[in-house]
Structure formats: structure tokens, C-alpha cells
Amino acid sequence: MIKVNDVSYTYMRGTPFEKTALKNISFDAARGEVLAVAGHTGSGKSTLIQIVAGLIDLQSGSVTIDDLPVADKKIRRLVGIVFQYPEHQLFEETVERDIAFAPKNFGLSDAEISARVDEAMRQVGLDAGLKNSSPFELSGGQRRRVAIAGILALKPKYLILDEPTAGLDPLAKENLLHELFGAIKRSGVTIILVSHNMEDIARFANRVVVLAQGEIVFNGTPRELFAREEILARAGLEPPPITQLLRRLGINQIALTLDEAEKLIISRR
Amino acid sequence: MIRAENLRHVYKTAAGDNVALDGLNFTICDGEFVAIIGTNGSGKSTLAKHFNALLLPTGGKIFVDGLDTSDEKNLWRVRETVGMVFQNPDSEIVAAIVEDDVAFGLENLGIAPEKIRERVDLALDAVNMSDYKNFAPSKLSGGQKQRIAIAGVIAMNTRVIVFDEPTAMLDPIGRREVLTMVKRLHAQGKTIIYITHFMDEAAQAQRVFVMEGGRIIRDDTPRNIFTDVKEMKRLGLDAPVAAELAARLRRKGFKLPPKILTADELAEALQ
Known part of the structure; x- marks a missing residue:
């Protein structure tokens, strides 16, 4: 379990450029949860996930992961983080070597590394035949998968995904989310999904925390959130297109999928 | 006018x-929004780079106002006609201060300083970023950075602007x-070529090319x-939710009447 308790953070403290990024943030992420963190650019999302991953030192408050303080180096083995556009960080000559890079640094045996590479490739839906390809010859969607597989090969118990589908076409996005969330959920990994895509949040997150100007303005289910237009507006977010459409049709119930929307309309016929 | 003849890459x-x-x-x-x-x-970004000779055809031709882009002596005139805005504003911004960044292209053209000042001011005004002219670009949001990149193209005063997934990040x-900025530029008479994965954005254009496997397989209205x-x-693309729900x-x-595209149209049809 991740416990974030009363965390505040200020950049360039004590200078004229001082800027508060986070104010009194508290929330938990339970085992196996898909917790979305939503908010627009500058809301504090990036600062928050870097603190949770132990990449930025705490200034006040506390973060514990499985009861270990976040400053403990051991948490590096528990938490994996996939940054935006992770494929920009690919550099090895083959897919296999790229995915194996971080596990190698953990000092695992060759057999263990090889098994982890295979499993990570399966989890992100990469064909095993691509192992010896250069990552740079793959499509954008495939490169993204290689980069994510490199983190999954570390077998994190907690996985932070920062806008994992940004820039992908609709099909690549759909496939990636489906395979990724299917595979990860089965393995019991807790996911923190950072996104401003309400459609993705609607479909994959069981809970969502909304940040605005460094504060948590909502913590609940996506369905509850989409009914609260004033909170979305305050956070600079928009309800998913399906919610907006139903509202335009004069239906005030919330649908998370087209299936639900279809049923709602038919039931009112 | 831009014309492609059996363009291959x-x-x-x-x-x-x-x-x-x-x-x-x-x-x-001229003046179209495609x-x-x-x-x-599918070849979208490769095509985008052909509009201002960042890439040259390996077969066939592309002409900008009748100028063959693969003829080196046309290069400057092609680039004076077609400007580009890319996906990642961070990789386009070169200067430490907003107004220097917007002026960058003009300085390279050897334009007089007072003329540059005037065009930079106008361009920043056009994207509503005048208040930020002395800011460091790193202090801006992604949308603001992208508006600075657009101001750079406006300052160059190209008649055609190619946007390669400008909103992806x-x-x-x-x-x-x-998108508001793009529509305004189109209303002012610019030719807009707009590459995107967001179908709701593409639906704002007058004309849509659908690419698959390096070919344009559809060339039609958004509707x-x-x-x-x-x-x-x-094709692995999304339809707008109203069209999809109407089909279901x-x-x-x-x-329901055919070709429902927007929420308003579906609402009217269901009444």
C-alpha cells in the first residue's frame, strides 16, 4: 500500500521564484488498485509522482510504500515509473537488450533476466520474434511497448504510468491499454495512472484523485467525478465525450462506455 | 497551391x-483547411515533411506554388511559403526568451531589426502571448509553448502552415x-494542413485525407x-461518439437520418 500523508512541496524555496507545487496532499493507493491522478499541466501531477517514486526528496509530510519510508533505497525495487514518451529513452541495439538493461543493473542472473524479458514482452503484447530487431525500426506504438516492457521486467509491485498513450493513434492506444491493464491487473500490481484523458480514466481506473493548483479537489470513483462538472471545470478537465453527449441529449445519468449509453437511451424510449 | 504527382518516399x-x-x-x-x-x-509525418522540403521525394514530385521542392534553388522560396509546427514544443524552442525565439527565423532571413521587432510583436499579439514576451519559454505551459512556436511561423508570414500533431502532448x-489559433489562422486566409490523431480536431477541417500504408485512401469531407x-x-481510428452511438x-x-456527426444532430434526431 502507498500512503501519502500531508505532503507539500515548494520549488526554489526561499528565492523570489518560489512556487508551491503541492499543498497538504494525502491519499492512499491500495494493493491491486488502478488509481488515476488527473489534472492539467501545472497542477502538480509530475511533482507528486516523482515524490512517490522517491525521485524528489520530501520537504514535508510523509510517503510510505509497504510501510517503508520513501527515502529508503529499497523502494526503488518496489516502484517502477514510466515517464511520458518513454521510447525517447531507448538506446540499445536490440529490443531484448533494451528491455534487459535495468534488470541487469539489479544484478539478476542471465536466466532470470531472459525469463523476465520474455514475460515483459508478453505483458505489453510484443511478438517474441521482435527480440533481435532494432527498437528504432519499430513503429511508434511498438517502441512505446518496448520502453514499458523495460520497466515491467523489473517486476515492480507499484507501477506509475505518466500519460502512457500520449501521441499514439487510437488503435495502438486501445491495444496497449487493453493488454497492459489486463496483464498487470492479473499479476496484482498497483497502478497509478497519470492522465488527463477522461475516457481512459473512465475505462480503466477504479478511483481517481484530481489535482488543481497543487491541491486534491476530488478523490472518488470516475462515475462520481463525471457527475461533478464544477470540479472538472475547476481542474481544467473535461468530462469524457460520452458524458458530454448524454448531457446534450438531456440525460443526466453517467455512462462510462458506449454500451451503457446505448442502454440508457433505449430504456428511455 | 500544393500539388503532388505520384509522390513516393x-x-x-x-x-x-x-x-x-x-x-x-x-x-x-490556397485557403483550404485539410x-x-x-x-x-501510415505515412502522415513523412508526407508533412515533404511540404517544405525537410524531406525530398525519392520518386515523383511535389510542387509548392508550382515550385519543384526537389530543385535546390527553390528551397528558400518553398520555405518562405510553407511553415511547420511540430508535436513537441520543447524541441522547437531555441531561445532563452520568448520574443527571441519568435524572432529566430526572421533574423536568419537578414531582415532589418526594427522590422523584426514589429513582426514579432504582431505575431505574439496574434497568439495572445504579448504579456509573456520576456518570459523564459521553460516557464510556460505546453499549450503556451506551442502558441510561441505558432507565433514563430506567423512572424515568418508563410501562406501555408503545416501542423504535425501539434496537440499530442x-x-x-x-x-x-x-485549435482556436489554427481556426483563426484559417479564417485569416492561411492554408492549413493539420495532422492529428484526435478525430474531433480533424472534424473541424473542410477536407480530410485518410492515409493507410503510404497511400491516401480517402479524400472527402469530415462528414x-x-x-x-x-x-x-x-482503419483503427475513432469515430466521433455521436456518429458511433447513432450507428448503434x-x-x-x-x-435516424443518415450521417449524424455531432451531439446536436443526434439530439435533434432523437426528439
């Missing part, structure tokens, strides 16, 4: 030839800011393209 890779553009023929007239959609790898507010829900799915309701026996 083949990348040579270790694994063999990769045909990115496979014989394109089209004409884009959106280009297609999955990753932006949040909803940033996306709206950029005709996006209401063909089955074809959009086959028709299958359930609702009598």
Missing part, C-alpha cells in the same frame, strides 16, 4: 526498403488553445468520412 533500412509514401496524387488549394489522419506508420486546455463508422474502425441505435431499430 522510400526509407532504406537494414531490413530492406520501407515504402512510406506510395504514389500520392493530390492538389491543395486534416490528415491515419494510424502510426497537450492537456485539454492546451488543445483547445491551439462523409467520420460517419462511416465501420470503415473508421477497420440504428442497429437497435431507431429510425
